[in-house]
Amino acid sequence: EVQLVESGGGLVQPGGSLRLSCTASGFTFSNYWMHWVRQAPGKGLVWVSRIKIDGSYTTYADSVKGRFTISRDNAKNTLFLQMNSLRAEDTAIYYCASGDSGYTYYWGQGTLVTVSS
């Protein structure tokens, strides 16, 4: 069974940092692109970032570029999102998802990040 389990969310003050992790199982992690997508409470989906199969290529939404860094460890079947200079508007459920370079077909259940003083 395919599983993606996010962790690392929580409450952080504005300007702070947080590192999210996503552990994959049930499929060959190193064969898939990985994405982060977020959703503010009661709002729509917002794509955040993606990383190529071997980690050699990454892209970001304009709203997080320069503040967030996506990375992966294929040996440990784990995806990461390092989030710096956090703002209130970064408050959301963060989902990791696997799939193609553009679309995704496996999703985790998400981890909540709350940015507040």
Added chain:
Amino acid sequence: EIVLTQSPGTLSLSPGERVTLSCRASQSITNSYLAWYQQKPGQAPRLVIYAASSRATGIPDRFSGSGSGTDFTLTVSRLEPEDFAVYYCQQYGSSVLTFGGGTKVEIK
């Protein structure tokens, strides 16, 4: 970045009805790289359609997608109770991916 506008925001329909959802892009989407997702309350999204018209694995054939350029549609030929949800379009034709704001299909 490419902005996707979905309309209408909410649709109130009955089971058995046909529904067509619209997704309009601010610029042409390369190679019709457009996907549709379904999301139910408290759940992660589920891929329905990719490449504008290809059904994802396990998606029933009452779902169909069409379109090219800047205008795309998702059609559900006969709504089943489990189809009531929020639907999002997403483009992946540019290096920065974007989602539309979503259309909620609710039971009338």
